[in-house]
Each structure stands twice: as structure tokens, then as C-alpha cells.
Amino acid sequence: MSSPYAAETRRRRTFAIISHPDAGKTTLTEKLLLFSGAIQIAGAVKGRKASRHATSDWMEIEKQRGISVASSVMQMSYREHVVNLLDTPGHKDFSEDTYRVLTAVDSALMVIDAANGVESQTRRLIEVCRQRDTPIITFVNKMDREVREPLDILDEVERELGMPCVPMTWPVGQGKSFGGIINLRTQAMTVFESGSERRPQDFETIPLADTDKLRARFGAEFDSALESMELATGASPEWDHEAFLAGKQTPVFFGSGVNNFGVMEVLDALVDLAPSPRARTSTTLVNRQPVVKEIQPEDKDFAGVVFKVQANMDANHRDRIAFVRIASGKYQPGMKLRVQRTAKELRPTSVVTFMSQRREAVEEAYAGDIVGFTTHGGVQLGDTLTDGASLQFTGLPFFAPEMFMTVVLKNPLRTKQLQQGLMQLGEEGAIQVFKPEAGGNMLLGAVGQLQFEVVQHRLNTEYDCDIRLEGCQYTGARWITADTPAELREFENAYPLRMARDAADTLAFLCTSPYDVRLAQERFPKIHFHPLREHA
Numbered sequence: 002m003s004s005p006y007a008a009e010t011r012r013r014r015t016f017a018i019i020s021h022p023d024a025g026k027t028t029l030t031e032k033l034l035l036f037s038g039a040i041q042i043a044g045a046v047k048g049r050k051a052s053r054h055a056t057s058d059w060m061e062i063e064k065q066r067g068i069s070v071a072s073s074v075m076q077m078s079y080r081e082h083v084v085n086l087l088d089t090p091g092h093k094d095f096s097e098d099t100y101r102v103l104t105a106v107d108s109a110l111m112v113i114d115a116a117n118g119v120e121s122q123t124r125r126l127i128e129v130c131r132q133r134d135t136p137i138i139t140f141v142n143k144m145d146r147e148v149r150e151p152l153d154i155l156d157e158v159e160r161e162l163g164m165p166c167v168p169m170t171w172p173v174g175q176g177k178s179f180g181g182i183i184n185l186r187t188q189a190m191t192v193f194e195s196g197s198e199r200r201p202q203d204f205e206t207i208p209l210a211d212t213d214k215l216r217a218r219f220g221a222e223f224d225s226a227l228e229s230m231e232l233a234t235g236a237s238p239e240w241d242h243e244a245f246l247a248g249k250q251t252p253v254f255f256g257s258g259v260n261n262f263g264v265m266e267v268l269d270a271l272v273d274l275a276p277s278p279r280a281r282t283s284t285t286l287v288n289r290q291p292v293v294k295e296i297q298p299e300d301k302d303f304a305g306v307v308f309k310v311q312a313n314m315d316a317n318h319r320d321r322i323a324f325v326r327i328a329s330g331k332y333q334p335g336m337k338l339r340v341q342r343t344a345k346e347l348r349p350t351s352v353v354t355f356m357s358q359r360r361e362a363v364e365e366a367y368a369g370d371i372v373g374f375t376t377h378g379g380v381q382l383g384d385t386l387t388d389g390a391s392l393q394f395t396g397l398p399f400f401a402p403e404m405f406m407t408v409v410l411k412n413p414l415r416t417k418q419l420q421q422g423l424m425q426l427g428e429e430g431a432i433q434v435f436k437p438e439a440g441g442n443m444l445l446g447a448v449g450q451l452q453f454e455v456v457q458h459r460l461n462t463e464y465d466c467d468i469r470l471e472g473c474q475y476t477g478a479r480w481i482t483a484d485t486p487a488e489l490r491e492f493e494n495a496y497p498l499r500m501a502r503d504a505a506d507t508l509a510f511l512c513t514s515p516y517d518v519r520l521a522q523e524r525f526p527k528i529h530f531h532p533l534r535e536h537a
């Protein structure tokens with residue numbers, strides 16, 4: 002029997018846009034919004050530029066967090082589809098955040114600067130997509146500049162992605178002699194003109210069959226484009242939609258975001274090629290045993306997962322927005338939802354969807370949509386929300402930190418506030434907080450240095466806690482599990498000073514060198530050491 006929600010979920014597309022800073026992600030995002038009709042004027046999307054420059058700039062931006070909250074999730078309608086776009090932070094120090102965003106999407110749009118090819122930050126993001134077999138659409142940007150040969154770029158993308166590229170459009174020339182793109186599907190060339198005012202339909206198209214006309218206009222560039230296009234298509238496999246959906250093939254588009262060129266092709270690809278929401282894995286307890294269950298998007302019961310928590314703009318109000326990716330069912334205002342971890346009812350003060358720059362009260366939302374619940378607490382990263390069913394989604398990763406600092410509070414009278422602040426920042430995933438079992442100062446664990454600075458700043462401004470961060474001997478951590486409580490106890494007794502609990506109360510072993518783990522593992526072969534914790 003078909004579900005009443007099937008049609009709604011089928012027309013949804015939820016994707017993340019990924020790139021190395023400066024490749025043109027913000028520009029492309031804006032053009033996608035513009036051409037879908039979600040925004041009327043260019044310049045409405047504020048890039049979070051500062052986040053990759055000095056910390057002080059980041060702090061400034063952080064003060065205006067409203068902007069980044071609103072622009073990190075954007076919904077648009079296009080061709081009877083609902084398209085949810087999730088931005089990913091550019092700075093590598095916030096990569097953990099990005100990984101979690103990637104768990105909330107069904108596909109990714111990768112923007113590459115045609116002069117620079119695949120850059121470091123993109124490489125890390127690709128790894129995560131590969132692990133999850135997330136389908137990737139590739140956009141090679143800045144063809145209006147002097148860039149690399151398209152064959153060369155394809156070759157690099159293939160190597161980096163470890164999957165074949167299938168060109169969907171092909172550039173004629175580049176830089177000053179950029180003539181346009183050939184659409185391999187329609188067998189027509191769209192002629193490039195620079196400028197940011199032009200609408201996609203304003204570009205002239207000429208059928209490839211008009212060879213004489215094209216040759217007369219674009220001369221040798223046209224012939225050499227045909228030649229390289231032939232080489233590229235000869236070397237790449239046939240387009241295979243299933244292979245793309247399985248993360249084994251990427252369609253490649255060329256264009257120039259700032260000139261509105263080649264953008265419509267990408268927007269259409271998101272609708273035509275990218276997947277609608279897919280089943281998500283959860284566990285439920287059956288007779289007290291965890292059982293894996295696939296939740297289908299069109300299932301009638303509501304279920305969603307918190308993949309991001311962000312403190313609200315107004316520091317005087319301790320409310321936070323929990324970003325929830327809906328996995329199944331339908332959300333409607335007034336609905337009673339439960340947080341599975343605590344079995345408590347969630348009482349949001351507001352529930353919004355993110356319409357490009359605006360937030361709007363949700364009227365209804367389905368699988369694939371991102372909904373923001375504003376609450377005063379009670380939600381953590383990785384929490385599962387349902388309207389009754391008892392289940393927990395898996396797969397939201399926390400990485401073992403590689404840098405540690407000890408927190409020293411300057412005014413001991415603020416201890417309570419510090420604890421509250423650290424707990425909340427830990428729940429947000431801004432930093433990982435470890436409380437040593439043996440007592441003593443709290444430890445902060447981060448993947449990137451900037452995280453420490455942000456936390457110090459936020460503790461000061463939002464919780465009025467002036468802290469000093471001091472280096473400590475730890476350089477890593479492993480989450481610990483054992484098959485029996487007795488084994489775990491034995492291990493804890495052997496390393497009383499090395500044990501700590503994180504914000505989710507999960508036990509961790511703190512290490513001072515990689516040998517530590519190896520030695521401990523040799524001594525306790527039955528203990529499991531995890532470099533990655535999934536919300537369980």
C-alpha cells in the first residue's frame with residue numbers, strides 16, 4: 002500500500018555543498034537560490050568569509066550568528082521539487098561540524114576551482130562522502146579564468162574521488178577565449194557571456210549540428226573542444242544512474258558561477274539526478290536486545306535526528322536551535338515529540354524551516370526537510386526525536402580529539418556557570434569536554450585549534466566565565482567499551498588517572514602517545530578502543 006507521504010518524499014532533494022574556501026561555493030549557492038526563485042536579488046547570501054581568516058574576524062561573525070544559522074540551511078522550490086541545501090563550514094578547524102552535516106544529506110555538490118583542482122579541504126570532505134557512499138555532483142567553476150585543461154581536471158577528480166567522472170557539459174575554451182559549454186545531452190552549445198545580470202534562459206544556444214556556424218564563431222577552440230570532449234567521453238564509462246546513486250560515478254559540469262553560467266544545468270541535475278530521501282539506519286530494543294531497523298522516508302511515524310545544535314543569537318536567552326533532519330513521517334505544528342535518549346517530551350518554543358534568509362514557522366515538513374527546534378535544553382547532538390516509536394538513529398560521528406587543554410577558571414565563584422557552559426558547548430559539539438574520573442580540572446578536546454579560542458570566547462561572553470587554557474600532556478583519547486562490566490572495571494582500576502567521561506557520559510581513555518593505546522591494548526586484549534564514537 003502506498004503511503005500518503007510517498008509523493009512528498011519523492012519530490013525532495015537534500016544536499017550539501019562542499020568545497021575548498023574560495024572555490025566559489027557562496028557564489029554558486031546564491032545563484033542556485035536566485036534561479037530557483039528563492040531569492041530575488043543577488044548579494045543576499047552572506048558568505049562566512051571570516052571563518053577562515055583571523056579568529057577575531059570569526060568572533061565578529063560569531064556575534065552575528067543569526068546570519069550563519071539562517072544561511073547554513075536553505076530551502077527552495079524548483080520544478081515542483083523541494084530542494085534543501087546545507088552549507089558546510091569552510092574552516093578545517095570546524096571539520097567535525099561538516100562531517101555531521103554530511104550525515105544529514107542524501108547527496109553532495111562539490112565545487113572545484115578549475116585553476117586549482119581538488120584542494121586539501123575538498124579532499125577531506127570527499128573522504129567522508131566516500132565512506133558513506135554519498136552521491137556527488139561535480140561543478141568545475143571559474144572557466145572564465147585562465148585555468149587547467151578540462152581533461153587534466155577530470156583526471157585529477159577521478160583520482161581523488163576514486164570514481165569515474167562522466168562529463169555532462171564540456172567547455173569550449175577558457176579564460177579570455179571561453180566560448181561556452183556543450184551540453185552532451187541536448188547536443189547543443191550554450192554561448193558564454195560575462196556579467197551577473199543574465200538569466201539562464203538569456204544565453205544563446207546553438208545546436209552542435211550547426212558545425213559551420215560554431216566553427217566560424219569559435220574557430221580552433223571549437224575543434225579542440227570537440228576533440229578533447231571525444232577523448233573524455235571515450236575514456237569515461239556510460240552514464241549509469243544507479244552507479245551514481247551508489248557513489249560510484251560522478252557527473253561533471255563546467256561553468257562560471259559568478260557569471261550565472263552553467264548553473265542552471267546543476268540545478269536541473271539536482272532535481273533530475275540527485276536522490277530523494279533514502280532509508281536510514283536505526284536501532285531499536287527488542288527484548289532488550291538492539292536490533293537494526295531501516296526507517297523508510299515514507300513511513301507514517303515521525304522520526305528525525307539532531308545533527309547540529311547551535312546556541313541562539315541572543316546570548317541572554319540560553320535557548321538553542323536543534324537542527325533536525327526528518328527521516329520519516331510528517332511534522333506538523335503542535336505535534337508531541339519525544340527525545341529518545343531521555344524519554345522526555347520535547348517542548349520547543351518555536352519550530353522553523355529555513356527559507357534562504359528567512360526563518361518561517363513550519364506548516365508541514367517531510368523526510369529530507371530540515372527543521373529547527375528552539376529549546377532551552379534537553380537536546381543533544383545525535384538525539385533521535387519521534388512521535389512515539391522507540392528507536393535511535395546511528396551514524397553521527399564524533400572523532401577522538403587530537404588536542405587537549407585544561408580549563409582553569411580565574412574566578413572560582415563561577416564554577417557552576419562554567420560547568421553549565423561547558424556542558425552546553427559540549428552538547429552543541431563546539432568542543433569535546435572530558436571530566437577526569439579522578440577529579441581535577443575539566444579537559445577540552447578539539448580537532449582544530451580554533452575551537453579552543455571560540456569556546457574561550459563564548460564562555461566569556463555567554464556565561465561570564467573568564468578562563469585560562471593550559472596545555473596538558475594528553476594527545477589523544479579512545480572511547481572504551483568492554484564485553485563485561487568486570488573487564489571494564491579491571492581496566493579502570495589499572496588506569497585510574499587516565500579515565501574520563503565525555504559530555505554524553507561515555508567513558509574514554511586519555512593517552513599521551515600512540516604507544517599508550519598499543520600498550521594498553523596488549524595488556525587488555527578484550528577491551529575495545531574506539532577512535533570514533535557514534536551516537537548510540
Ligand code: GDP
Nearest residue numbers: 022023024025026027028048142143257258259
Ligand atoms: P567560497 O569561499 O567557496 O564561498 O567562494 P566565493 O563564492 O566567496 O568566491 C570566492 C571568489 O571567487 C569571489 O571573489 C568570487 O567573486 C570569485 N568567483 C566565484 N565564482 C567565480 C567564477 O566563476 N569566476 C571568477 N572569475 N570568479 C569567481
